[in-house]
Amino acid sequence: MDRSELIAVLEDAGLSPYQADAYVAVLELGSAPATTIADRSSVPDQRIYDVLRDLEDEGYVEIYEQESLYARAFSLDDVIGDLQSRAERFTTAASEIERRWTEPELEASAVSIVKQFETVLKNAQEAIREADSQVQLSLDLDHYDRFAPDLAAALADGVQVNLSLHTGDPKDLPDADELATVCTEARYRRLPSPFVAIIDRTKTCFAPHAGSTNEYGVLVDDRTHTYVFHWFFLTTQWDVWEQVYADVDDTPPIEYADIRYCVQDVLPLLEEGATVTVRIVGADTDTGEKRVVDGTVRDVLLTDTDSPRDLGSIASYGGQVALIVDTEEGPIEVGGWGAMIEEIEAHRLTVLSIDQ
Known part of the structure; x- marks a missing residue:
């Protein structure tokens, strides 16, 4: 660093131009008369005494009499410590500026638009770590390794994980043994x-694919808005694509997080005369309180279709989808996500037995 750069840095640290110039002159001269310091710097002779006294007040130099007024550098440790402290504050401020730009604090609103993809990823990871019942995740293989540990922890805690992976070559996909550690189905x-x-029917983290013109993200903390993204996931990321792994079979108990998949399997059984017993874990649609009921499926309620057995995709179940379950309390109507007219909104459905 040359002399002018050092003076500029000292000015940034709070010294005036004359003070910075005079202090550098003192450092170069060691101990020197005020007039010599003025000659070495750009400080006018009539100002040098005031400038040196100001530097002494700041702790940069020490003034003493020896035939004339002399000055020498004072307490370098204090000066260096002060500069290092200022540098750390600048570094901290730079980091804080970056954090505030990439991770704006979410206000108390249902939907937030963020600038950086990284913000979306971090919020998604945090939400997955706090998941209670269900995670639906669509991502490319470039980000799979980052999310795998969080997915594995969620799966181990009993969370149902539906994972949609996209890559150009299916040979790059993780094998079944690895997928078994991170998801329920892939x-x-x-x-x-x-x-x-x-996550848990309440939170959504969304960002356009890498080829999009603008980089932005959407963070949702609201059941109604999240329901829209749920249908986007089902219809474009899930239902029409090839299953590469599933931790399910035809032997009870069989668990479902979505009533539509349960109905898709149960309806043919009922038409064949089978007796299907289920356990429903959900919420009372009037009070919001948790409800757990066991019973036998009496019937399936479907609207907007004349031939429910011909429905091959979940996207076809666009109207009411519900189960009528005979319990000790009497028949109860069980709906899916967003249920309003049924008695219970199902969060987890388990087929306990199938009696042919």
Whole structure:
């Protein structure tokens, strides 16, 4: 660093131009008369005494009499410590500016728009770590390794994890043994896709795919808005794509997080005369309190279709989808996500037995 750069840095640290110039002159001269310091710097002779006294007040120099007024550098440790402290504050401020830019604090609103993809990823990871019942996640293989530990922890805690992976070559997909450690079910999507994470039917983290013109993200903390993203996930990221792993079979107990998949399996059994017993874990649609009921499925309620057995995709179940379950309390109507007219909104459905 040359002399002018050092003076500029000292000015940034709070010294005036004359004070910075005079202090550098004192450092170069060691101990010197005030007039010599003035000659070495750009400080006028008539100002040098005031400038040196100001530097003494700041703790940079020491003034003493020896035939004339002399000055020498004073307490370098204090000066260096002060500069290092200022440098650390600048570094901390730079980090804080970056954090506030990339991770704006979410206000008490249902939907927030953020600038950086990284913000979306961090919020998704945090939400997955706090998941209680269900995670729906669509991402590419570039981000799979980052999320795998959080997914594995959620799965180990009993969370149902539906994982949609997209990559150009299916040979790059994790094998079944690895997928078994991170998800309940996995599907392979060939096409590039947005990043979307839906957690516990309440939170959504969304960002367009890498080829999008603008980089932004959407963070949702609201059941109604999240329901829209849930259908986006089902219809574009999940239902129409190839299953590459599933921790399910036809032997009870069989668990479902979505009533539509349960109905899709149960309806043919009922039409064949089977007796299907289920356990419903959900919430009372009037009070919001948790409800757990066991019973036998009496019937399935479907609207907007004349031939429910012909429905091959979940996207076809766009109207009411509900179960009528005979319990000790009498028949109870059980709906899915967002249920309003049924008595219970199902969060987890388990087929306990199938009696043919």
